Amino acid sequence: MAVDTMTASPAVVDESVPVRFAKPGGVLAALGLLLVVIAFAVVGGDDTTTIAFDRTLTDVEWALPTSITVALLGAVTAAGGAWMIVGLPKRRFKLVAGVAVTAFVLGLLFWAYSQPGTVFRAESILAGALFLSLPYLFGALSGVVCERSGVINIGIEGQFLMGAFTGVLVANITGNVYAGMVGAMAAGLLSTMLLALLATKYQVNQVVVGVILNLLALGFTSFMYDQLKKAEGLNSAFSIPAISWGPLADIPVLGPVLFNQKIFVYIGLVLVFVIWFLLYRTRWGLRTRAVGEHPAAADSMGVNVNRLRYWNVTLAGLIAGFGGAWFTIANSLAFSKNMTAGLGFVALAVMIVGRWNPLGVLAGALIFGFTTQVARDLDASGGSIVPGEFLQMLPYAVTLVVVAGLIGKAKAPAADGVPYHPGDK
Secondary structure: OOOOOOOOOOOOOOOOOEEOOHHHHHHHHHHHHHHHHHHHHOOOOOOEEEEEOOOOOOOOEEEEEHHHHHHHHHHHHHHHHHHHHHOEEHHHHHHHHHHHHHHHHHHHHHHHOOOOOOOEEHHHHHHHHHHHOHHHHHHHHHHHHHHHOOOOOOOHHHHHHHHHHHHHHHHHHHOOHHHHHHHHHHHHHHHHHHHHHHHHOOOOOHHHHHHHHHHHHHHHHHHHHHHHOOOOOOOOOOOOOOEEOHHHHHOOOHHHHHOEEOHHHHHHHHHHHHHHHHHHHOHHHHHHHHHHHOHHHHHHOOOOHHHHHHHHHHHHHHHHHHHHHHHHHHOOOOOOOOOOOOHHHHHHHHHHHOOOOHHHHHHHHHHHHHHHHHHHHHHHHOOOOOOHHHHHHHHHHHHHHHHHOEOEOOOOOOOOOOOOOOOOO
């Protein structure tokens, strides 16, 4: 009897076929309709929203009718949600979702800045947003390297604290702010090395170790802060100047945002693309992703799983330690107790929103930085109808939506947090 040796080829998914996304579509449609109701029932017919270029074209202002603008943005949001409900090609889902969410946020901003005395200072707000995104960016990038290697790093908060404290201390001792930045990186490396050792050699629960290291860093830096108060000249603020790129800094919008910032901004942006390239375009990146997804397969190919994890986690501490220096050196502040205020944990949320991808992390960090800057600006103006705290809450709501899987499933590396014993299958 003849045997059919033909093997079935895997089914090809046609991404041009319309697919319904009822849950996210329903949410966006409801939010869009809410904006339309606000535009006609709450916003005054004569209200305007003023946009100013406050650093380059100081004499240029745009005054747009708030009611019409908010209604149009609400219509865009609702239309995107309705398209998802009816069905759209899967390859266009992210684009449509991004446009709809952006329209909703812009609608809130136009409403928030519609009160007399409030002006959306575009250049200052965007430049501040990029600067305020840095702690989320550095912490999340450190987390990406660790978790792509299969190690959960809950200790980013402690690494921030150690970097912030050591950066100021070394800068005061040496009188050199750049030496302080190197000292912050060394502190982050040493504190993360302990996590790497316990997680790989001794196979200790990584979440528990991270929590303990956070508490250890908080206790150590608080104790040392009390000691430094008794000594003169060991906890003085050091500042680092912004780097101006000459005529490029005078370009409207882009100039103040990209070409007149502190060195922390440029290092952060370079790190995003360097880590992305290393993860997805090099042998090291392939091995790192392998030990995070299927360590047994990597082991069978001759990769020393635990050694690679150890060094990856240790080197990731350099990034977190440098992020700690942002709290003190970049902001021209002396060290104070618990000054990181939990942003190390927020960085983990940014990592999830970015789906463990450096480019996604950059987008997530910018969202958090933008809402933080807008909230501060609205609080300073004192005339906004929308509380700044409400806008600052939005990124956390986005995090919950992503974690819940309403806009695509956020899937961690398969072996994340799982200790590996050589020879396991």
